[in-house]
Amino acid sequence: QVPLLESGGGSVPAGGSLRLSCVASERTGGNICLAWFRQAPGKPREGVAHIYGVRPTMEYVDSVKGRFTISRDMPSKTLYLQMNNLKPEDTGVYYCAMGAPWDPCTWDLSGFRRWGQGTQVNVSS
Numbered sequence: 001q002v003p004l005l006e007s008g009g010g011s012v013p014a015g016g017s018l019r020l021s022c023v024a025s026e027r028t029g030g031n032i033c034l035a036w037f038r039q040a041p042g043k044p045r046e047g048v049a050h051i052y053g054v055r056p057t058m059e060y061v062d063s064v065k066g067r068f069t070i071s072r073d074m075p076s077k078t079l080y081l082q083m084n085n086l087k088p089e090d091t092g093v094y095y096c097a098m099g100a101p102w103d104p105c106t107w108d109l110s111g112f113r114r115w116g117q118g119t120q121v122n123v124s125s
Helices: none
Strands: 004-007 010-013 018-024 034-039 046-052 057-060 068-073 078-083 092-099 112-115 119-124
Touching: 004 092, 018 034, 018 092, 018 119, 034 068, 034 078, 046 068, 046 078, 057 068
Parallel strands: 010 119
Antiparallel strands: 004 018, 018 078, 034 046, 034 092, 046 057, 068 078, 092 112, 092 119
């Protein structure tokens, strides 16, 4: 069983919107960091947004603040990323990731024990 399965990627023009989903095969409690990362061609993987806590706190990389929204639905074990006003520089493969229980929620890739297979997002100018 795939631990994390993303969907929702696609091709849109600049200014468009996409909603990514990530379904987990295991429990995703409030004490587990859930995150979205992305990787553009020829560039390292970077954190985009993460969510953590029973009363969740969300963090975003500066380049997506005000445009992207991370959310989760614990009963369905689903993580979302609503992406609005997309820009060509948002193009890349988007991955969801899951940390270990009670581990701090950071942008450090090594802190995530589960990764999805990725979903491609293409934004044309």
